[in-house]
């Protein structure tokens with residue numbers, strides 16, 4: 001037990017920091033004090049008495065911000081299996097939103113190999129949770145280094161309840177899914193997601209989605225969707241997404257908004273005004289990662305010679321990871337389609353977006369930052385390790401797309417509001433002490449498509465729930481993460 005002087009009223013006092021509070025407001029130099037797991041005070045320099053912190057640190061020259069919230073992840077399993085969460089905590093991320101794109105670890109189990117896209121989280125052994133409550137208990141037990149906000153995936157629900165996954169759910173199956181969704185919301189889920197682009201989810205029409213969404217709405221949850229189409233029919237998919245969210249009564253998050261495919265480059269000039277107009281009548285946001293390549297399963301319908309495709313993993317040919325499909329095809333002396341078929345099951349990185357579109361989506365006031373990283377891939381897309389420093393360093397500082405305050409806002413305040421994390425995402429007394437200190441002039445991503453697992457630079461330290469979690473010289477991250485929802 002440590003002996004404290006009578007002046008010792010805070011666990012931590014950080015002084016002279018450039019405080020970026022997550023609201024988008026201009027930064028200011030000040031001091032911030034932490035007691036227990038909460039922010040206790042934020043004051044101009046000199047107001048918090050000298051010596052009042054059990055630990056004190058001078059942050060002159062450093063930015064101090066709310067810990068980043070990764071709005072879009074597939075970290076459902078990695079938070080259990082590798083709870084240090086180095087790829088994320090090293091970027092300043094203190095909360096991950098799991099369960100996106102209709103893919104969640106609960107509530108479904110498999111006898112054989114999980115079908116794509118469920119296999120992005122692993123094999124049958126990964127799926128151990130028949131209820132969301134079981135998953136929540138596992139997160140609690142694993143005590144990861146960062147917080148987890150969980151969505152329930154529609155593909156998981158369908159695979160757990162339906163005989164013919166290609167069909168629309170019948171009333172009995174809807175009732176089963178509704179019961180599972182209700183159980184999840186009662187045990188701390190923040191909403192649900194669909195991945196209507198994927199074969200396990202595409203059989204659901206807008207009515208099935210809206211009907212299930214109503215059970216989420218009753219508990220104040222949100223609806224996130226990897227839309228049915230991000231290519232030529234992207235406008236129709238936006239209409240479908242908005243209509244189903246409105247009908248269900250849930251706020252809408254359009255996942256990783258993009259206009260994919262060379263023939264659709266430039267079309268964010270159509271999609272963004274459409275979404276922004278709809279957002280006047282209904283709560284709508286989208287997440288975005290700061291790269292022009294996407295990544296998911298290797299799919300026959302995504303094979304093209306109009307943009308490069310890199311292999312992220314291949315069960316039968318692991319030696320082909322990190323190589324381009326065209327090079328593999330040339331080596332094998334066969335065409336792209338046959339090459340892709342041979343590599344299956346596999347994952348890929350598709351260089352399918354236009355830089356100007358990415359910048360427009362990042363710049364929209366409705367966007368929040370989400371990595372969409374795939375932590376189980378052998379050669380992952382660099383977004384897994386680089387997303388947040390890339391927005392801060394490349395897009396805010398170097399490109400000048402927006403001020404640092406706005407960049408942080410898109411990683412914190414916006415995201416917390418969208419997911420209902422009312423006590424996180426901004427700096428104020430009484431909020432949880434999820435904090436990141438970083439060097440605003442040098443923070444940058446270092447992960448590349450060629451070398452995707454290199455830690456970013458310029459993150460000084462990260463605190464989660466008042467516990468110093470990631471810091472120079474700390475051999476292993478601290479572990480104080482929780483399953484989080486509204487007030488938790």
Ligand SMILES: [Zn+2]
Nearest residue numbers: 101226255256
């Ligand atoms: Zn997705």
